[in-house]
Amino acid sequence: MKIKKMLALVPVLTLVTSALAGCGNDQAKEAQATSTAAAKASGTPVTLTVEVFDRGIQGQPDLNNNTWSRYINDNFGKANNAVVKFVPVPRSQEIDKLNVLMASGEAPDISFTYDGATVSRYAKINGIQPLDELLAKHGKELTNYLGKTVLQYGQYNGKQMAIPAKRTSLAWGGMFIRKDWLDKLGMPLPTTRDELYNTLIAFRDKNPGGVNGVIPWGLAATGMNYGFGNLSESFWGKQSEEEFVTMPGWLKPGNKDTLKFLNKLYNEKLISPDFALDKTAKQADADVTNGKVGFFSANWDYPLRQNISEPLKTNVPTANFVPIDTFKNYEGKYKKIAYNENGVNVFIPKSSKNAELAIKYLNWMSDPKVLFFLQYGQEGVNHKMVNDMPQVITQTGDNMQTSYLNLDYTLVVNGVELGDQQKNIKALAASAPGYEAVAEKSYQINTTDTYTGYYYDTPNESNIKFGKTLGDLNKTMTDKLIVCKPAEFDRLYDKLVAEYMAAGGQAVMDENIKLYKNMQANKK
Known part of the structure; x- marks a missing residue:
């Protein structure tokens, strides 16, 4: 499909x-x-x-x-x-x-x-x-x-x-890893979710950068840079186009497993410990430029920007972030959103x-x-x-x-x-002097196996009415689920999703389905 x-x-x-x-x-x-x-x-x-x-x-x-x-x-x-x-x-x-x-x-x-x-x-x-x-x-x-x-x-x-x-420029997000850390550990670039998990453990346990407070995966509060890349897409199961474009992410097959995986990483101290408090991403920027972070996801060119690359080079001259594709889905593809x-x-x-x-x-x-x-x-x-x-x-x-x-x-x-x-x-x-090859590689990775936002030719009135509320809920729900105790995860997930759907999520989805069906009928 x-x-x-x-x-x-x-x-x-x-x-x-x-x-x-x-x-x-x-x-x-x-x-x-x-x-x-x-x-x-x-x-x-x-x-x-x-x-x-x-x-x-x-x-x-x-x-x-x-x-x-x-x-x-x-x-x-x-x-x-x-x-x-x-x-x-x-x-x-x-x-x-x-x-x-x-x-x-x-x-x-x-x-x-x-x-x-x-x-x-x-x-x-x-x-x-x-x-x-x-x-x-x-x-x-x-x-x-x-x-x-x-x-x-x-x-x-x-x-x-x-x-x-x-x-x-159609590339959106990107993922980057410290190649110098991998080389020091004798490890290859991770190409699957499991390989990345093992790499993060090695970063935590062996601390190849020799830093105080090593952070295997750098995160900031949901909605900021330093997100999850296309991790969710790697968990999503098979869906029809109608399901994919009309259904909120919370109901997508595999979405619960995505958050459970992140919860596992958090409780194993593999991601930024206070990420949910970092609502400006300034702390994540500081952690990256001080050489504490081994892996992160942000805009496709983020580590090449002068406000990141220059202080990092000053603080850790040997640091070398390279772009990777590591979240493979059930089809063997690295699906990711593009503009x-x-x-x-x-x-x-x-x-x-x-x-x-x-x-x-x-x-x-x-x-x-x-x-x-x-x-x-x-x-x-x-x-x-x-x-x-x-x-x-x-x-x-x-x-x-x-x-x-x-x-x-x-x-x-x-x-x-x-x-x-x-x-x-x-x-x-x-525009990234000295990193031209890295920039081209990142752009190429992040414009491969992509999908784009669905265009509805009629506005969704429920989306207009509830959109901001649901957007805010998306952020708080995600952060709560990542930091909760593993034993509480399933109950909390089901509770929060029910609240989300009641707060307008169901109305938006119902109207999406109606609009989608009308658009398909008009094409015939």
Whole structure:
């Protein structure tokens, strides 16, 4: 059986629907036309407002006055008699803030969120503008760049309601092990769950790093980096596609065995002893960079990032983390989740009077030259060429990028874009100087035997209602089950799962089944 996609939980969305329903499409068009005509007549530049994440990074530049914002206004703004004004939204509160802006009719002309359920909810209550006509008239390059596969993720009831960014890097998580520890013990890279278990025991008992407080497997609180990798997938039994995409993880065959295995590791002191208290992953970072951790799972490139690789190299010059694939399932495959082809969801609120200009802006951004500058800037200033690959020069002040490759400014793409996927992968690897081969190997491992999140073309109302509650329960349930006494595990598991299903899990699953069956029927 070919498993294609999986449902991911989404957070709660609270909206003032009457405020968003607002004016009809014809009224929006009339308001936009009147505003545009008045601006042209007066010669006054039109202000195009664009959302941007404020990530609160220390030393970040003025988000409206920096190398990248000036480039945008100099090259798009002046040519279109417009001023592009960025509206900062705190990254940690983006949905709550966006809901307030939408309800008050003050959302930026170009708004976005990573939460597809939020956009579908806006679409359902007529709070955002359909984009088919605008794309046909002013979005040729944008449409060609994204393609049908990506654009379909922004369609609701047959209409294009959002512009999904193209995600060029599909790898998600990864797993890494101290190769220098294995070499010291004369052990090979573990390729199965049992082999990893034996390796963790050897790390605990023989402490090849000679450290105080050795941690065979580094973990942080559920929901943070330092998770379980694709351990769960290795325990899952055979399922139909319908079961796989509609059923919560707690009911999947083998999920109970996954948590029981982790409980065993915890009680045998093979994982971080206080992981459940580490809700920021700062302790796990410290343990890794101080050379205490033998194995961990995080983002596919996590140990290659400068905040990890540089202090680790200083503290333990001989440390050598390498990527591995170790959780094999009943089919002999290493199933793991990967990103869908779509990234952030960009949309135009119904309240916007500048929808045409907004699409022109996104269309302009699709130009390869524009994307390259926004991601890499000027050679010798913002990037240098290494083996024919651009490498960002980390900077502060005006030239600082507050997100990876300026993804908060490059709204049509998530990830490096050099026009060729092999080049993109090489460029990703080049972002980890000295670890290029390791990066390529990790990317290759974590884009093999993958599945992606299932795309429902209709929002799950129960998911919207109970999503945040269930998401929070997922975390607390997992942590409780890992740290409980083995004799208490079975009773606690059954109790917590019953509570989860009663708290909305059953309602979400029932609606998933209904939506899934409807989608399958429509394909016939």
